Amino acid sequence: MKAEIIAVGTELLLGQIVNTNAQxxxxxxxxxxxxxxxxxxxxxxxxxxxxxxxxxxxxxDIILFSxxxxxxxxxxxxxxxxxxxxxxxxIDRLSMDKVEGFFRDRGVEMTENNRRQALTIDDATPLxxxxxxxxxxxxxxxxxxxxxxxxxxxxxxPMFEQEAKPWLLQHALxxxxxxxxxxxLKFAGIGESALETKLIDLIKEQSDPTIAxxxxxxxxxxxxxxxxxxxxxxLIKLNAAEVQIQQRLPxxxxxxxxxxxxxxxxxxxxxxxxxxxxxxxxxxxxxMEMLTSIPGSATIFKGGIVCYSNEIKxxxxxxxxxxxxxxNSPGAVSPExxxxxAEQVRMIMDSDFGLSVTGVAGPGYSELKPVGLVYxxxxxxxxxxxxxxxxxxxxRETIRIRSAKAILxxxxxxxxxxxxx
Amino acid sequence: MKAEIIAVGTELLLGQIVNTNAQxxxxxxxxxxxxxxxxxxxxxxxxxxxxxxxxxxxxxDIILFSxxxxxxxxxxxxxxxxxxxxxxxxIDRLSMDKVEGFFRDRGVEMTENNRRQALTIDDATPLxxxxxxxxxxxxxxxxxxxxxxxxxxxxxxPMFEQEAKPWLLQHALxxxxxxxxxxxLKFAGIGESALETKLIDLIKEQSDPTIAxxxxxxxxxxxxxxxxxxxxxxLIKLNAAEVQIQQRLPxxxxxxxxxxxxxxxxxxxxxxxxxxxxxxxxxxxxxMEMLTSIPGSATIFKGGIVCYSNEIKxxxxxxxxxxxxxxNSPGAVSPExxxxxAEQVRMIMDSDFGLSVTGVAGPGYSELKPVGLVYxxxxxxxxxxxxxxxxxxxxRETIRIRSAKAILxxxxxxxxxxxxx
Numbered sequence: 001m002k003a004e005i006i007a008v009g010t011e012l013l014l015g016q017i018v019n020t021n022a023q024x025x026x027x028x029x030x031x032x033x034x035x036x037x038x039x040x041x042x043x044x045x046x047x048x049x050x051x052x053x054x055x056x057x058x059x060x061d062i063i064l065f066s067x068x069x070x071x072x073x074x075x076x077x078x079x080x081x082x083x084x085x086x087x088x089x090x091i092d093r094l095s096m097d098k099v100e101g102f103f104r105d106r107g108v109e110m111t112e113n114n115r116r117q118a119l120t121i122d123d124a125t126p127l128x129x130x131x132x133x134x135x136x137x138x139x140x141x142x143x144x145x146x147x148x149x150x151x152x153x154x155x156x157x158p159m160f161e162q163e164a165k166p167w168l169l170q171h172a173l174x175x176x177x178x179x180x181x182x183x184x185l186k187f188a189g190i191g192e193s194a195l196e197t198k199l200i201d202l203i204k205e206q207s208d209p210t211i212a213x214x215x216x217x218x219x220x221x222x223x224x225x226x227x228x229x230x231x232x233x234x235l236i237k238l239n240a241a242e243v244q245i246q247q248r249l250p251x252x253x254x255x256x257x258x259x260x261x262x263x264x265x266x267x268x269x270x271x272x273x274x275x276x277x278x279x280x281x282x283x284x285x286x287x288m289e290m291l292t293s294i295p296g297s298a299t300i301f302k303g304g305i306v307c308y309s310n311e312i313k314x315x316x317x318x319x320x321x322x323x324x325x326x327x328n329s330p331g332a333v334s335p336e337x338x339x340x341x342a343e344q345v346r347m348i349m350d351s352d353f354g355l356s357v358t359g360v361a362g363p364g365y366s367e368l369k370p371v372g373l374v375y376x377x378x379x380x381x382x383x384x385x386x387x388x389x390x391x392x393x394x395x396r397e398t399i400r401i402r403s404a405k406a407i408l409x410x411x412x413x414x415x416x417x418x419x420x421x
Numbered sequence: 422m423k424a425e426i427i428a429v430g431t432e433l434l435l436g437q438i439v440n441t442n443a444q445x446x447x448x449x450x451x452x453x454x455x456x457x458x459x460x461x462x463x464x465x466x467x468x469x470x471x472x473x474x475x476x477x478x479x480x481x482d483i484i485l486f487s488x489x490x491x492x493x494x495x496x497x498x499x500x501x502x503x504x505x506x507x508x509x510x511x512i513d514r515l516s517m518d519k520v521e522g523f524f525r526d527r528g529v530e531m532t533e534n535n536r537r538q539a540l541t542i543d544d545a546t547p548l549x550x551x552x553x554x555x556x557x558x559x560x561x562x563x564x565x566x567x568x569x570x571x572x573x574x575x576x577x578x579p580m581f582e583q584e585a586k587p588w589l590l591q592h593a594l595x596x597x598x599x600x601x602x603x604x605x606l607k608f609a610g611i612g613e614s615a616l617e618t619k620l621i622d623l624i625k626e627q628s629d630p631t632i633a634x635x636x637x638x639x640x641x642x643x644x645x646x647x648x649x650x651x652x653x654x655x656l657i658k659l660n661a662a663e664v665q666i667q668q669r670l671p672x673x674x675x676x677x678x679x680x681x682x683x684x685x686x687x688x689x690x691x692x693x694x695x696x697x698x699x700x701x702x703x704x705x706x707x708x709m710e711m712l713t714s715i716p717g718s719a720t721i722f723k724g725g726i727v728c729y730s731n732e733i734k735x736x737x738x739x740x741x742x743x744x745x746x747x748x749n750s751p752g753a754v755s756p757e758x759x760x761x762x763a764e765q766v767r768m769i770m771d772s773d774f775g776l777s778v779t780g781v782a783g784p785g786y787s788e789l790k791p792v793g794l795v796y797x798x799x800x801x802x803x804x805x806x807x808x809x810x811x812x813x814x815x816x817r818e819t820i821r822i823r824s825a826k827a828i829l830x831x832x833x834x835x836x837x838x839x840x841x842x
Contacts, residue, residue, distance in 0.1 A: 391526055
């Protein structure tokens, strides 16, 4: 079954609100095995709304509408659908009782336009609105299914869940139990195109489960999806695909659900009772901000120092003066300084791990070192400190995010390696 | 001019991400007088993408595309448009140099699929990508304007602002004498609804210039717009409206252009040669991360300490033990601790200002203090330290962002007050 979602509202076309209804409905439809092929947004305009309905009829079996059910003259959705289908509208008695009761209970006189909220297309099934006044509709005509929902998410979600979904399952999906199941595989320490190259044959040739890379700010994700009659049946296929992918990219797959790397680290260290501190120069606090964004980080993160100036690197982190200044000094952006920062902050925080980042985020640069040159260090109690050189591209923000993700990746690898020992 | 926005990506149709690009582009197009009549979302599928393009051709003069410009086999946008328009594609030399340079600088071998990111439709204008690798395109054919933008918002926004908008103004809107001019007024220290209440008569009744509140993550913005024949003529009207708004909200208007508060602070302190340090508990580094996100922050920001644990508050910031522990102690989330943190970090960093944040970001809480209770402190050399109590609503992320913005607002107010003296 192919579906199209039509959101109605000029406020969407003006960018005053974002279309979260389309996202919600798409997720819900995927979960019951309905493929959404198009999402459309159209304004509160009778001609263009009818045009959008006719376009959807030509390419979808199920058309879901959100918005335009309110009391004002701008709310045209049911009128437009009725016109396209050649049907009339009537007042649904139960819904009208509810609208009238609402005003009576508040001692407010009901204005005439509120009757519009009880309008129902002839021979449609009214969909009850538990959290608002406008009634929804569901109907079938010439093999096409129409589901009409209100715009406010707090009305649309319960109406979809309690009224529209059961109606669709019974009428459009005829009791068929096939649903789409997906698994998100999350990767760190590898770019999107390198990852795709390693999996290109699977992405191109495999049709069940399907394997698709997709980009999300600062992260690389693979979605593995299959249609199945039950979750158990789906999991057999999804897990087999995950094993296959994992074998090709053993060093980079950090989670089989949609979580950020810092969450995996915080939870893992929490289980082992490990702690970490950080000394940040060019990232300016971003590594610590990422770690502490995770609830529960207080048990693993003790604190850290943002040592933006050389003065603070010397004073608080004991970086030797001749590492920072003088003709033959390695300079603040150097493996030597990354090592001292990681080791010193670990000792100061008395933590199991110490992380450091020092680099040139740009746009300015110093010491004849290029923008994007970054050193990251990771110290561990009783072990040798490791330092990595990064050469990153992008603007200041991108370089800072990639540097922070890189040190978190190294920390995660260290946890993996330690567990093997 | 009628426009349609086509967002391309199966992840949108699966509801994995929300279509914020459509919102952004709709706002931007409204601001230059272009009416968006439809927004469409279509998956990474050649047939349906071509179908969506043909539908858009039948009902719009300007078609903007977002997404599907990446290196993978799923990225089909340019191929589909070229096919519909009967054109070929070629590799844009400048863009290819950038892609190759990216991999060379990182010492990583470029995989062949990355060449796709430099693809350009024959006779199209390449749109530079400042923050990524995929080149955009703009072209005219048979009186229709096509603008092709990348999917990641951090690439799409600068490309639209710097490349696509000027192209549209010149080519698609070139004939019109009147242009829309806007001014963005930025506010801090006040919520959106409080701000709207103070300006409701202007927002509702004034038609030239129009005054519209504009939501953006964690910020409050008013856009003042007018149609005029010249910039000089527009500025007279825009400046008069700004003065009127400023008189009603004198304490909150921090800029007349679209810049974050931290940028205003960094530049102001830079001019005066002032410095700042920070001690952060619940914000975990976010205040410092915001300040250091601004180029040039190295001259005003020396460093700071994330004192997530009580142990570090005592050890590095000299918070007295009996402030933190014991039956009658005020506890870590208290005005007393906020004051000590601000004063101590100012002394440690030897800076003009010291900032502090300590609070309960949730979801867990301690000391019988509610989630959202936050104390912020600001110490200044030779002046009395001020401490403010905040009672914030929202989830962990929201509380952290609002706390960070609140201390930056207080620092900005202090700069304003000092200048008056």
